[in-house]
Amino acid sequence: xxxxxxxxxxxxxxxxxxxxxxxxxxxxxxxxxxxxxxxxxxxxxxxxxxxxxxxxxxxxxxxxxxxxxxxxxxxxxxxxxxxxxxxxxxxxxxxxxxxxxxxxxxxxxxxxxxxxxxxxxxxxxxxxxxxxxxxxxxxxxxxxxxxxxxxxxxxxxxxxxxxxxxxxxxxxxxxxxxxxxxxxxxxxxxxxxxxxxxxxxxxxxxxxxxxxxxxxxxxxxxxxxxxxxxxxxxxxxxxxxxxxxxxxxxxxxxxxxxxxxxxxxxxxxxxxxxxxxxxxxxxxxxxxxxxxxxxxxxxxxxxxxxxxxxxxxxxxxxxxxxxxxxxxxxxxxxxxxxxxxxxxxxxxxxxxxxxxxxxxxxxxxxxxxxxxxxxxxxxxxxxxxxxxxxxxxxxxxxxxxxxxxxxxxxxxxxxxxxxxxxxxxxxxxxxxxxxxxxxxxxxxxxxxxxxxxxx
Numbered sequence: 001x002x003x004x005x006x007x008x009x010x011x012x013x014x015x016x017x018x019x020x021x022x023x024x025x026x027x028x029x030x031x032x033x034x035x036x037x038x039x040x041x042x043x044x045x046x047x048x049x050x051x052x053x054x055x056x057x058x059x060x061x062x063x064x065x066x067x068x069x070x071x072x073x074x075x076x077x078x079x080x081x082x083x084x085x086x087x088x089x090x091x092x093x094x095x096x097x098x099x100x101x102x103x104x105x106x107x108x109x110x111x112x113x114x115x116x117x118x119x120x121x122x123x124x125x126x127x128x129x130x131x132x133x134x135x136x137x138x139x140x141x142x143x144x145x146x147x148x149x150x151x152x153x154x155x156x157x158x159x160x161x162x163x164x165x166x167x168x169x170x171x172x173x174x175x176x177x178x179x180x181x182x183x184x185x186x187x188x189x190x191x192x193x194x195x196x197x198x199x200x201x202x203x204x205x206x207x208x209x210x211x212x213x214x215x216x217x218x219x220x221x222x223x224x225x226x227x228x229x230x231x232x233x234x235x236x237x238x239x240x241x242x243x244x245x246x247x248x249x250x251x252x253x254x255x256x257x258x259x260x261x262x263x264x265x266x267x268x269x270x271x272x273x274x275x276x277x278x279x280x281x282x283x284x285x286x287x288x289x290x291x292x293x294x295x296x297x298x299x300x301x302x303x304x305x306x307x308x309x310x311x312x313x314x315x316x317x318x319x320x321x322x323x324x325x326x327x328x329x330x331x332x333x334x335x336x337x338x339x340x341x342x343x344x345x346x347x348x349x350x351x352x353x354x355x356x357x358x359x360x361x362x363x364x365x366x367x368x369x370x371x372x373x374x375x376x377x378x379x380x381x382x383x384x385x386x387x388x389x390x391x392x393x394x395x396x397x398x399x400x401x402x403x404x405x406x407x408x409x410x411x412x413x414x415x416x417x418x419x420x421x422x423x424x425x426x427x428x429x430x431x432x433x434x435x436x437x438x439x440x441x442x443x444x445x446x447x448x449x450x451x452x453x454x455x
Contacts, residue, residue, distance in 0.1 A: 005009030008077030009035035100126030127394035134425035152365030158249025171251035188342035190225035268339035
């Protein structure tokens with residue numbers, strides 16, 4: 001019997017494992033789930049007759065090589081920086097490989113050898129990147145096939161809390177790695193092109209430059225720029241497009257309030273603070289404010305950032321309990337970002353009954369037969385519960401579907417790939433519709449550049 005090896009049994013694997021377990025008999029394979037934590041692997045395998053959970057430390061070269069050598073295809077759900085060790089073994093032992101992570105320089109360097117061996121290394125096949133690639137390229141290729149010329153491409157994705165679980169003033173809860181949320185946007189300016197002009201948004205301005213979007217049935221959102229949109233010109237063959245912009249979705253008002261933390265310096269992750277193990281939330285906030293023998297922490301913060309007491313931003317800050325003098329950071333030598341994350345996790349962690357939501361929006365501007373038109377394409381997926389979240393579903397299902405299609409010889413294109421080819425994205429998107437991951441499109445007259453936007 002054939003075998004699929006999954007390395008990594010984190011939260012993102014729940015829907016992936018469930019999908020594959022439901023297909024084991026139909027497609028005649030067994031599932032090996034490997035993780036450093038044996039109990040995590042065994043928990044995902046459950047009592048299924050075609051699944052086994054095993055312990056595997058990927059830094060144990062002998063054990064890793066043995067596991068990969070004995071499999072027919074490998075799925076790496078490890079942190080992105082560890083994929084390359086798995087990839088090298090897959091090349092050595094002639095195994096195809098699937099990951100949801102971005103193609104790294106190290107992974108790209110394997111392309112020639114992977115092609116020579118006729119292997120498929122499918123990367124960026126999660127939600128973002130992944131579903132975004134496939135859904136965007138399907139429309140872009142359709143426009144090109146009709147003879148259209150692309151004028152604009154904008155794309156946004158957000159991991160958010162579902163409306164029925166939205167019960168705080170920020171309209172937000174952590175649905176994925178909290179650390180990535182706290183440090184998002186750092187490490188360089190956001191880069192994009194608009195109406196033929198290159199634009200740059202430095203980190204300190206990022207959360208005050210937003211675009212507003214309307215998602216049918218779900219209302220108004222704001223989009224803030226991702227770090228580098230320009231890379232997608234070559235990926236999507238849009239080298240001559242006048243406007244290309246990719247961003248992250250939040251509910252309207254989140255970014256303006258988050259900018260308070262940015263301006264104070266609370267999202268900085270480059271240095272450690274003193275005495276954070278015993279530092280109160282209130283003292284943490286005060287660490288970033290001017291000294292005053294008379295003014296309270298609250299007053300100093302309002303004066304420093306010109307926040308009125310009746311401003312909703314102030315209510316949002318108070319809701320986080322950041323002025324509490326009894327609660328402690330409790331982390332030794334914490335960076336500001338680590339301390340802020342600790343505070344936020346207390347308020348923004350999903351409750352057992354909460355559901356998350358993935359929202360994706362694409363805007364395509366194009367010229368066809370002398371007329372300028374626009375297609376708006378949206379997808380919303382709501383999670384089932386805390387195990388089968390929308391994030392796990394939209395990451396895991398594309399990974400699982402792609403893996404089976406490679407295993408069964410339905411996808412044979414060799415190389416280190418992204419899912420940007422019709423023979424890959426068409427069948428996978430069709431399969432995703434069976435799991436209610438589908439896009440709704442509307443076409444209208446091209447609106448072009450909107451001077452009221454803050455881009």
